[in-house]
Structures are given as structure tokens and as C-alpha cells.
Amino acid sequence: MVVLWRPGVQSRREQQKEERQADRTRLLRKPFEELVEGLPEFRGIVPLIVCDFEFMDSEAEDSLEERDWLTVRRMTIGAFSAAKSRGDVASEFVDNDEQRKRIRSEEVAKVLEARREKIAAFIDELSGVRARRRYARGFYVGVGTSIVVLVLVGLVMKDIVVTLRSPLDGGKQLNPKEFFAYRDSLACLGGGSLGASISVLLRLGADHRVPHRTTSKRTAFYRIILGWLFAAGILCMVKGHIVAVFPDPTENLLESADPFNDAAVAQSFFFWVGIGILAGFNERWVKRLISQPMSEKDKGA
Structure with missing residues (x-):
């Protein structure tokens, strides 16, 4: 007979849940400058690309749901982490400082540009889905309002016409x-x-x-x-x-x-x-x- 230790299973689940909640809280509360490790260094190497990532993060916060925005932030952290590793590996065996800096900059730019396109496409696709939902909700409201207004106009217009004419001829039809x-x-x-x-x-x-x-x-x-x-x-x-x-x-x-x-x-x-x-x-x-x-x-x- 196999006996499961339920308190232990429950505690592991709770621990995983707490870890996910802590990660979510960290990603939500940290500004972009603190989110990416070594961001000042990246800003000195590829300033325009860093600006693009900052803009995408702001756009994702405004146009996506919270869970999708968190996904964008995780992708961004992964992109800068991969760029740093790629740059360090590519320049590790180069003795000349100038050449090492140039190679590192080129490799970092390649990785970040590739990931920038992927993240931008991800944001654009999900933003379009959310916009389509908003458009559909507005459509339902508009159709419902149109039906109500059409019924009210149909009920009121006849009485208005009769009321305006009745002082002249007294007709009720x-x-x-x-x-x-x-x-x-x-x-x-x-x-x-x-x-x-x-x-x-x-x-x-x-x-x-x-x-x-x-x-x-x-x-x-x-x-x-x-x-x-x-x-x-x-x-x-x-x-x-x-x-x-x-x-x-x-x-x-x-x-x-x-x-x-x-x-x-x-x-x-x-x-x-x-x-x-x-x-x-x-x-x-x-x-x-x-x-x-x-x-x-x-x-x-």
C-alpha cells in the first residue's frame, strides 16, 4: 500500500506558487532600468537598440494584458542575457582591446536586433488581438443601442407627428x-x-x-x-x-x-x-x- 504524504505535496505546491508570485511581483514593480542587469553598459554599446527595448516595454504595458506584458519582460531579460554571453564569448580570445570592444559590440547588436524583431512581432500580434476584442465589444454595444433607439424612435415619432398636426385638423391618425x-x-x-x-x-x-x-x-x-x-x-x-x-x-x-x-x-x-x-x-x-x-x-x- 502506497501512502502519499499530503502535507509535503501541498507544501511543494505552495512553494512553487509563492515563487511564481514573487517572480511576478519582481517583474511588475521593477522599472526597466533595474530590470536588465548591466543596462548602463548596454546603453553605451548600443544606445538606439536599448531605446527601442524601452519603448517596446512601455507599449506592452499600455496595450497588452498583464500576463502578456510579463512575458515580454521575460523575453527582454533573456535577450540582454544572451547578448552579454554572446559578446563575452566572441571577444574572450582577442588580445587587442580595440578589436575586442568592436567584436563585442557587433555580437551584442546582432543578438539584440534579432530578439527585438521577435519581441516587436509578439507585441504587435497580441495588441491586434486585444484591439479586435475591443472593436467587437464596441460593435455589440452599438448594435444593442441601435435596436433600442430604433424602437424608441418608432414609438415616439408617430405621436410627435400627430401632436404637431392635431391643432390644425384634430386628426389622431x-x-x-x-x-x-x-x-x-x-x-x-x-x-x-x-x-x-x-x-x-x-x-x-x-x-x-x-x-x-x-x-x-x-x-x-x-x-x-x-x-x-x-x-x-x-x-x-x-x-x-x-x-x-x-x-x-x-x-x-x-x-x-x-x-x-x-x-x-x-x-x-x-x-x-x-x-x-x-x-x-x-x-x-x-x-x-x-x-x-x-x-x-x-x-x-
């Missing part, structure tokens, strides 16, 4: 023109939110690089808000005949004897959804549309 203007507005705004969401999802694709230095939690949220604003702007310009690149199908629909049962009612609805999607998805299309000159027919109208 929307007339056909008001109803279709109300419907087209909601369709276009919803399409703008959908188009911006598609744009954000494409940016979250595996092949698209999200810049980690300029991406925050609000970046995707702001993009969805811009989709709303672009869609609202195009809606007002087309409805107000400021932009006349294509006709508004709702106007032809209202000329029908029974617009609610007309076959074009679905066409006009999807037209405005599509306009909203284009406006929210591609702001360049909006700029081109706004700058489009009016045709001779529209000028004479």
Missing part, C-alpha cells in the same frame, strides 16, 4: 403621406445601422488588420452612429430633392388610388432599406452622391 414618410425614415435609419454593422463585421474578419494604437471600445460604436447619421442625411436630401440621382419610389406610390395595396409598396420599402445600407456601409458613396451634379431635367423642374 397618420395620413398616407405621413405614414410612408414615417415608414421610409425608419427603414432608412435601420438600413444605415445594418450597413455600418456589416462594415464593422468585415473589419473584424481574419484578413483585416485592426490598428491597435487607434482602436478603442468606442471605435466600432462610433462607426455605427455614423451609419445612422449618413442614412439620415441621404434620406433628407433625397426626400427634399436636393440630391436627384434616382427618383423616390414612394412618390409614385402615393399617386396610386390605394397606396397600401399597391404592388410597389414593398419595392419602396426595400429601396429605402437599401439606401440606408449603402449609406451606413460606405461613406465614400455618400460623399460622391452628395457632390453629384443635378441633371438638366431636374434643374428645369
